[in-house]
Amino acid sequence: MNSIQATIITIGDELLIGQVIDTNSAYIAQALNKIGVSVKTRIAVGDNKNDIIKAINNASINSNIVILTGGLGPTADDITKPLLNEYFGGEMVIHQPTLDHITNIFVNRHKRPMIERNRKQAEVPSVCEVLFNETGTAPGMLFRKDDVLYFSLPGVPHEMRFLTDNHVIPTITKTFVSNPIIHRTLLTAGIGESFLAEMISEFENNLPTHIKLAYLPNFGMVRLRLTATGTDENTLKTSIEQEFVKLKNAVAEFLVTDKDENMEVVVGSLLKEKNQTVATAESCTGGFIGHLLSKHAGSSQFYTGGIISYDNRIKTEFLDVPTQILQTVGAVSQEAVEQMAKAVREKMNTDYAVSVSGIMGPSGQTDEKPLGMVWIGVANREKVVSKVFYLRFDRLRNIEVTANQAINLLRLLIINKI
């Protein structure tokens, strides 16, 4: 059959006034994509009945699947449930398993009596199939009309994720047989987007028409993604694999990983493989490198800990950076980061260490040291290596790019490339 199309509708004024960032759509799109459903459009509308109905009407013209998130909470600005009840022509009824579940959450977990508002969350339109929400108080709902599936999910991210994984995706795979879409992604570091494009222009020009190349720059690195679409999954797999090998060879010098994973995951895997450990000494990133190294499950196998030496006093007292260095070349210097990396590695007795010191902005620059100047140091048991970067983003972005570049420098040390 033809390719299965989906529309994602996110509901909430907070999305239109920019108060929250929509991470739900990305999660749902990824999950749909994996099973070969392509998302044609993502649309965000406010807590407004007419706008929501218009979006549903439009979506139902072009889509086999419509997924709504948001507006299912217990408060008066949450209008999705009564609206869908009216739209699909049902009446509100209590869903007993959900009521039992909510009662249980309040009585046993919160140790608080349940109020009418909570009880109302167990009401659902009589014409829907309830998607039982183990992770929260708002049930998901599924409506079927004219061969289109309409899913309504809560906007709370972890509840939306649970319902997507456990109800939405299984229901779709049971209902539709869709055309395969296959992606292969790799990550490069150390080369800009336009130079990379030049380097692989011949490869790109010779790509078969059913395979598309995309450039995804982020954190000073560029991800390359091949996407193959067609009808026969095996043929697609063979052809995308051939092209992916060519692409990997073309960018070999700058290749970080041939999987769709982040820099810190690559470094974590390298360390776990070798059964080695790393410590951090952070000034300008204030703990963000530690966060990246420890945010994924299993990181306690390789991440020992770190010193956040935000104040110069901490650099001296905890990392033995001589005050003389701070007074002459300053905290943002090769001398300072090399000492920081060396000291934290020795004191925490790890195989590797990484250190940073820089000027993240919006102020703090001097005549010699511009905004965005950052020194990064990495150490192993034999040596200390450092490198200076000049970044030109805003404060938060500078922090993120610095952390990623630092972890990349650590990677280069681990694989003996520096």
Added chain:
Amino acid sequence: MNSIQATIITIGDELLIGQVIDTNSAYIAQALNKIGVSVKTRIAVGDNKNDIIKAINNASINSNIVILTGGLGPTADDITKPLLNEYFGGEMVIHQPTLDHITNIFVNRHKRPMIERNRKQAEVPSVCEVLFNETGTAPGMLFRKDDVLYFSLPGVPHEMRFLTDNHVIPTITKTFVSNPIIHRTLLTAGIGESFLAEMISEFENNLPTHIKLAYLPNFGMVRLRLTATGTDENTLKTSIEQEFVKLKNAVAEFLVTDKDENMEVVVGSLLKEKNQTVATAESCTGGFIGHLLSKHAGSSQFYTGGIISYDNRIKTEFLDVPTQILQTVGAVSQEAVEQMAKAVREKMNTDYAVSVSGIMGPSGQTDEKPLGMVWIGVANREKVVSKVFYLRFDRLRNIEVTANQAINLLRLLIINKI
């Protein structure tokens, strides 16, 4: 005149397959909202000519302003510029100031010769007004047709932000006189959304029709937002201020701040006011609390530094947690976090300290200690206070909620509420 409506169109396959999260729309929406322009719809489409044109056509029916982001890079998947050239009927011409600017970036900053691909970035449709992009190589563009303004901006976040602030917003305020929209937002902590709703239900029921209330739960806290719309700005200001005062009184017990700011900003302001400092001792959050405290400009005034004691060995060696505690009650215990807070405050000689130790998942639980169990400790020069939390999210969310709850506990200690 009537209210000014805008549509935001984000372009890129990566948005539809969920590979990147769209932060640009939120930024633009916020900026538009501040000047009284309401965003009716946000829509994301792929790198597909027909879909982009359809989105522009649809947007132009209902909107006075259409803002497109993405698809302006130097690579072949970037199709926005030629498409707009065709759509508005122009021809591609070199924009000399942009060419000079790009040449300067490559020759002076990157110390690399420029290639044809880079030169092409200085080409623009003859029918557009160029929005000069000081922050990157892709110029922004403005097209005017039938009283609608069409802005095209690069998708790189800091470039998009620069162009929004310096070109888009000034052009819109010059072109339109729009109806005022006024928001007032406050942050509560320590009470769930449904109980909060119960507490202020009378307030909510008595709100005048031109003022709307929204609940925005996040990180275990709830933000409340009032939105007033109308025609006369002074009347609106007076009436929203009256309602906001009532709302603040109604939630006084749980009020964190009456500004639209994050928990860590509130705590930073409290510390700066008193000229006091804080240090961190983090286990399960791995540096994320340090990151929150240091990510905003001016944080060096109050954030001294911290120890990331991810491995238990670091808790003993750097924070003097007795091995006997680790062996009996364990690292996730009141005893451990109280010692961690006490030690880091003394060693870094700060006024306050905050410490955390917990089980973030997806594994690591025991019979006595469930997944999501986390102890938080805070200390000042007189005392140490600790509290246990039971979270029920995924690993990353548990880290974020823990960090926010820890900073809230620090806030309560600073204002003598614990």
